[in-house]
Amino acid sequence: MSPEPILRLEGVSKYFGEFTALDNINLEIDEGEFLTIVGPSGSGKTTLIRILVGIEELSKGKIWLRDKRIEEMPANLRPTCMVFQSLALFPHRSVGENIEFPLKLRKQRPDDRKARAFELLDLLHLPRSFYQKRISECSGGERQRVALARALAFDPEILFFDEPLSALDFRLRKNLEKELKDLHQRTGKTFVYITHSLEEAMVMSDRIAIMRSGHFEQIAVADEIYARPISRFVAEFMGEVNLFSVKGDVSGNLVGTEIDIQTGRVGPDSAMRLGQGASATLMVRPESVHFLSEDSAADFVVGGVLQAEYALGSRTQYKIQADNGDELAVEKLREDRFPGKIGDRVRLGWNAEYAHMIMEE
Amino acid sequence: MGVVLLISFLAPLLVIAVFSVMPQKVFSLLHLPDFSSYKLVFTQGYIKSVVWSFGMALASTVMLFVICWPLAFGMAKVFKGFGLFITIAVVVTLFVSENIRLFGWVLTLMKGGLIEGHLRAWTGLTFEGALYNVPVIVFGLVYAYFPFMLFPLIQGIAMVPDDARQAAADLGASRWQIFYEVDLPLSAPGIVIGSLLSFVLAAGAMAESKLLGGQTVIVIADEIETAFTYGQNWPLGSALSIILILIIGALSIFGINRVNLDLIMGGRRS
Incomplete structure (x- = not known):
């Protein structure tokens, strides 16, 4: 029996004036899977993920999180969380304060927050001394981990990623890709990742969805997409x-x-x-x-x-x-x-x- | 450069500082200092003027912040072409001298003026006009120094990255929490500059209390002018000036040290 989908999209569309950014998207994301949405820039993948976390409003369509409709729910009430492309760390707060941010909003006790922050630092292989560090003192890779720790502190039902690795150099990116996959297995959470890099998608994902000008061209496991693309576009996109x-x-x-x-x-x-x-x-x-x-x-x-x-x-x-x-x-x-x-x-x-x-x- | 600064800026300050310790009513610096002006300041009720000036400056600054924040936010983040329209509208008011604009308000608010006159003509009701009280002075300060709060605030809010606000919302922050946790601290340089400018200008303002306030309150700037002119007491005027300068200088240094001003000048947040 296949697991119940944790997220279900039905006919999701987004128009910017005359321009159709998303055209009648249907998608089911399974509980605990690592789904990567791949597409060239301008294909609508960022718009889609922003609609899913609630930062952007959709023009048409329905979104279910399990059995609850969420398309009208504002971002701050949705139990999902996103790692931004820019990471969007708070520059005026320390690493510890960044990680604790969602916990602080929930009025958790400072001791509990700190304990959780230390757990997350450990999980992401950051030394505990980073707790006091300023964001400006962290390297690119360290910032990635802090952003990830902050998102995990939120304890989201689904964790979204908007190309967070794209700014890193090759070797670091390769390492973090593997770590991310590892993290997915350890946390058991549902990860939805968007990227324009096919290799990134292949390394990490259970399923890959290829996006092209506002719709999904093909959704399948990596090998299927590589060996049996359904269109020239997918074939050429996959290397x-x-x-x-x-x-x-x-x-x-x-x-x-x-x-x-x-x-x-x-x-x-x-x-x-x-x-x-x-x-x-x-x-x-x-x-x-x-x-x-x-x-x-x-x-x-x-x-x-x-x-x-x-x-x-x-x-x-x-x-x-x-x-x-x-x-x-x-x-x-x-x-x-x-x-x-x-x-x-x-x-x-x-x-x-x-x-x-x-x-x- | 240093010489220009010395002659045009530091030298007058120094002269004022020395005058402030001279005996009463002398017009030369060649006397033994006796600090009598300072004694006068603290015994003759001048402190009241200082308190009024700073009190009203504080009130007007707080009100300016509350009024300007939503507008500045809209102009920095929401409005597109309309923001330029507001900018021009606000800047154009500065083309007319402050005194003339305040006289405009006098004609509007006085008994028999624009508001009371029309009310009486249309309804027969009457009131004493809105002039000559403390609230109308504060209103005048808010009106006069509006641009000095608005534009730095726009700058400050423009520095708040959109994605930081979105990330905060995504992590569960309500509008109020975003304001408090993200907007306020990240736009702090703009807030500090806007508040300092309007506070300092309001604390040294005189026209509002004279024109709109009549003689309800004598502000410190008024006292200083009187001491130098009618009073013919330069040392007293100098002592009052020095007190004003010290308080404002201390506040400014305190405020500026709290924020990274490079950011608002286009520097990068590293």
């Missing part, structure tokens, strides 16, 4: 990808309309077939494409010339120019590097189980 426009020939085999793809061993029951004249997009991730030797075969084969090689650390990426001029990307682990050199003719191939057909109208 480097090779996309080919294809259509079915007389016998149902796929024929590239831009790149000459030879279909080899695709059986009649395969999903990799199209009715005659029907068109679709064939997707294959760069790591699933292989360099073929003269005598080896694959389900799909493309010929071309190796044009460039980029070292990505653990992997190497190759750009191959197909015979008609289009480019393909191939990625290999460092130890499987392609021995050839720039300008060599290559045969590329991949198998049907690593390919995916995007059927878009």
